[in-house]
Amino acid sequence: MNVRESMVFSLEPRSGRDVAEWRMPPRIPAPRHRHAAPSGPWPWMDLRSDFFQLAQPPQAQPVDTSWPGYPQNLFPNWTPDQTRRGKITGPLGPPQTGVSSIYKVDVLLDGSFSDHEQFWVKDNDEHFWEDMQKQRPKMRVRSLFVDNMTLPVLQMLGTKYNVEPFFFTSSLNWIPSRYREEVVPGKSDHITITLTFIRTIQNPLTRPPTPTPSTETLPRLRDRPNTIPVFVDNQIIDTQAPLSLSSTGNILLLDLLAIHLVRNPDSSTILSYHPDAVWQTTSARRLHSLVQGVSQSVYWQKIFAKSDDPTFVLLAILWYACYAWDEALEVLYLHINWMESRVISTNDMQLVRELHIIEAHLLHYASLLNDFHKSVTFVLQTPNPAMDAPAYDPETRETSHTLMKTECENLLSEIDRLERSRVMQSSRLKNVMNLAFATVNIEDSKDMRRLTEATVRDSAAMKQISYLTMIFIPASFAAGVFGMNVREINPGTNGTLIHYVETSIILTALTVWIIVALQKNSPFHVEGEEMGFWTRLMWPIAYFRRRWQKMRRPIPKNPA
Template identity: 50%
Template sequence: MPSLRRVLDARGGKEPVRRPPPSHRHNGPSAPWPWINLHDEVDQVQLESPLPPIPPPCDHSTCDGCWKGYPQSRFPNWTPSQVRRSRIHRAITEYNKAVPSTIYHVDVNDSGFFTDSGKVVTTDETKDDLWNRLINEERPENIRVRALFIENMTGPVLQMLGARYNIEPFFFSSALGWIPSRYEEEVRPNQGDHITITLTFLRTMDHPEASSMHTFPSGSASSTMTSQYDFLSQQVIDTQAPLFLHSSDHFLILDLLAVHLIRSTDGNTIISYHSNDNDSTTSATYLHERIRFAGQSVYWQNIFQKSPDPTFVLLTFIWHAMYAWDESLELLYSHICYIETKVITTSDLELTRELHIIRAHHLHYSALLEDFRKAVDFVRATPNPAMDARPEEERMFSRNLLERECKNLLNEIHRLEMGRRMQDKRLKNVMNLVFSSVNIGDSKRMQQLTEAAVRDSAAMKQIAYLSMVFLPASFVAAIFGMNIKEIVPETHGSLSHYFETAMPLTFLTVWTVMAFQSKHLLGPDVTFWMRLFWPIALARQMLERRKGPAYRLDAPASEWDHKE
């Protein structure tokens, strides 16, 4: 079974789901009002509570299951309304009870070896057994790091992990809401701390039925999908939705990396959250296998053997996102090259829609890469407090090693950003090429229309010339057709009657036409009544022009002085 199929477990031809836009203001405990917006009311009961904001530590031996009240039991400032808005309440109460939750384990010993320590499957009937195991389990002394990969995290599992390891609810709210976050909490000098990394990254997903979902007719620049799966025509500029690349039958989708690292002298624990949307996100089984396989690397084995810092295990999680980014941008580059070849061979204006969609996603990818860079910078700038209890030489060696590996990641992120910028420039070039091709085609059509108009004009001139040839004959025929006694003696009309009727009508017609057209002679500010008496107004205007401004009653005073 290919690795992509195991990661995706795709839903047989259905399009991946759209992710909601993240609320960045609720991404970490540094925000003093978790999940309270400006117009939300403050819980007055919690505000007037006499209890201390920070409850005393719990050893979980006499609390009778404090996990059942998480997060309020450990973080009283998280009121019920805030828990509902953060999606934690829904995760606790509205999970699928028919599907068990599975926790996969990977242990890293003091020698740097990665071993599969099994898995724990829990249901609602066995949740108490899981709690007893969490609070009573004693790790072997040679275990340096234990990584937990949570598949199908149910409400009790979320509460148990949060209460057992005293995890800030922001980790779960950021993971559930796909909110990029990075923060350090519960810092204890010489003992340890908690750090959280939640980031959204780009990855590819091949479509199981993509080859049968569309066709590429000859002479068409863009894919013409069938009416049932017309992805290209249905796509809109929505950067939270998947981007379909018809050239390779792949989607570019958003994936989530949510990791909480507990660094402590008593034992280090990594908790990896995996979304329940198994159709388009990295599964717990896949990442569990990948992290185990990272332990087989000779390069990383040298690091794990020489440094006891658990942060290096966290870096292997981040490298998973790096691989996904590189593969996605590589596929997108191939798609842009494919579009370029289509634009060169044909000028299809429909390509501009797809190009605009890709460019909008490109801008969003820039923001995601910046979040990625900030996450690596955060890891580099947040040393492990537990390492302060180590000898100076060992501490400095681990610190320099961490700096080097973080710099390697930052260099890779910089390379990805440079590649993204190059792709953006090529997109601009392709869009300009499309518009240029369309403009050239329009120019050719306009030239053809102009040539047709010239031909029509020549034909009209020929018709006019023919009319002028027959005009004298028509005029003579009209005269001889008059019923006047000079031509037809039996009639009572005469030539004088003709002129008595024609001359006044001609005079009235000329007067009316001049009255409406005199604005071009008298100016646009002349009233209708002045235009009606246009001969008088025209004669007056000509007289004023001849005599100059001295005789103009409406001339400015400066012109009068100048005339004198």
């Protein structure tokens, strides 16, 4: 495998299940931002149902001070009910038993990277806890990437490194957060960054037989006007769910970076949490290999040689989210190109529905990129307190601060570029939507024109039929008269023409009376006056009374 192939982030499903059993990743839970950081004084509490609990002081209860007592052993304000709501414990939290995979990579004092190691921790293996208690060799920073984190592993790591429970609750509940705590000026602190970002994967149900460079994809998409959409019929406007792109078979899904950095002058530690494989997120093994690959970069090796600040390792991890964003927007760009060509060639309303779905996701991506920008700014504005120690060389400190500022600004510049790309794609999408509606309006105008032409033709035909009917009216009238059963025409009958005329006049007058009475607006009624049915039924009397009064009204003389 060459370097280019090794750095592609369009990952295969991690579970290894065959294509027939593959399922779309589920939607992530909506983040509860009020529980993102320890600055909130009521962690994972319902202020309505827990009112009495807030009003009464907590009663002292015995707490297990060993690692199984986490988080109460270090953070007594976290009650069992709060840990259950935060998914640290309970049926929705990490499993009590199982095998956790932990991948380790160390950055040594000279800036070089050690060979990677992997550990498997089964259930509540005490050997892992004992290994963490051993004296750590001299190093700059140790990074631990955890897959399938069980509750015992969570409690061991939380107790060993004094991790604020908010790191685990934010990670388990996909809540973007960034905060700093346990600050010891001139010595150490803890910083946490939980970040959601967009990554693209290839749907195995529509995977092409061989990889194709992106530069060769666009011409092929234009030659596929009859591509059947994938998952479009089942999609709704839900920005927390994956977005399926029907043209290429790619899926844009939400991924998670959950990093806790313990900065210490002796040896720092990075903890990286990774969700379960069902979410199709980046695995601990994958991110661990990418961090290991940073050691092959000449540019970053120079940075590690000039500064021993462990924050640079965290900054390198944040670059992974930037790469993933760039690939996702590139795939989305190709999909919008395909949709433009489809809208021009057809007026399929299914495309309009998909356009609205993509536009909603693009609006959501704006907030995610904003969180990304804030996270990098947070790293820039949160310097390592150990760098300010009096024993630290001032020149080296200044060099490290300058490097940190430069690299953070480089990453912020890339995030700004991603945001501009998102805005451009949103504008193009709106243009495609306008084109789709214009195409539909043009087709509707053509249909209306054809309908008008058909109406004119039908009107001419009806006029001809009317003319033919008028020709036969005299003959029909004569036939009706001579067919009347009256004495003058058929001797021996009782009816006469006088009877016919009387009956016709009475029925005609009665019909006119009822029709006018049923009409609320009629020349025979008073204009602008609301009248009930019984009042309207007396319209002949009222009408002739008004006419009589009008005739008797004196005509004003002309003053001239």
